[in-house]
Amino acid sequence: MSRRCELSGINRQIGHKVSHSNIKTKREFQPNLVNVTLASDALGQSFKFRITAAALRTVDHRGGLDQYLLKADEAELSTRAAKVRRDLKKKLAETAAA
Template sequence: MSRRCELSGVNRQIGHKVSHSNIKTKREFKPNLVDVTLSSDALGQSYKLRITAAALRSVDHRGGLDGYLLKAKEEQLSTRAAKIRRNLKKKLSETVAA
């Protein structure tokens, strides 16, 4: 399982651990990933995603999974989240046309 957020695309970062004597050793900063189940109101379905805590706050701020996915760019989403976004746009365009 990769250490990457499925919604925001946040990945691990590489940096230095610096000692008191200024000796630098490589270390990695891992994102705070949580397993959550988010439901889509338009699609009427729930999805299990592995996202960061910051992305979860953004989902709440934008009014749920649907609002977040509609504002997100396709490049930063994972393949699963991009597929959900395409299904959501398709469903919304069908309801507007009808």
């Protein structure tokens, strides 16, 4: 499983570990990934995602999974999250038309 956030698209970064004598060695900075279950109000079901702690705070700040997905760019979402976003938009369009 890749070390990539399913909602924000954040993945590992490459940098240097710098010693006291200023010797630089390559290292990785891993994202803080957590397994969470987020509920969609409009779809009426829950989804399991592997997201960063920062993305979880953003979901909370925006008012839930539905609002986060509607505002998110589909290019940075994972394929599973993009499918949930498409289903959500379809459900909201049906509700608005009725």
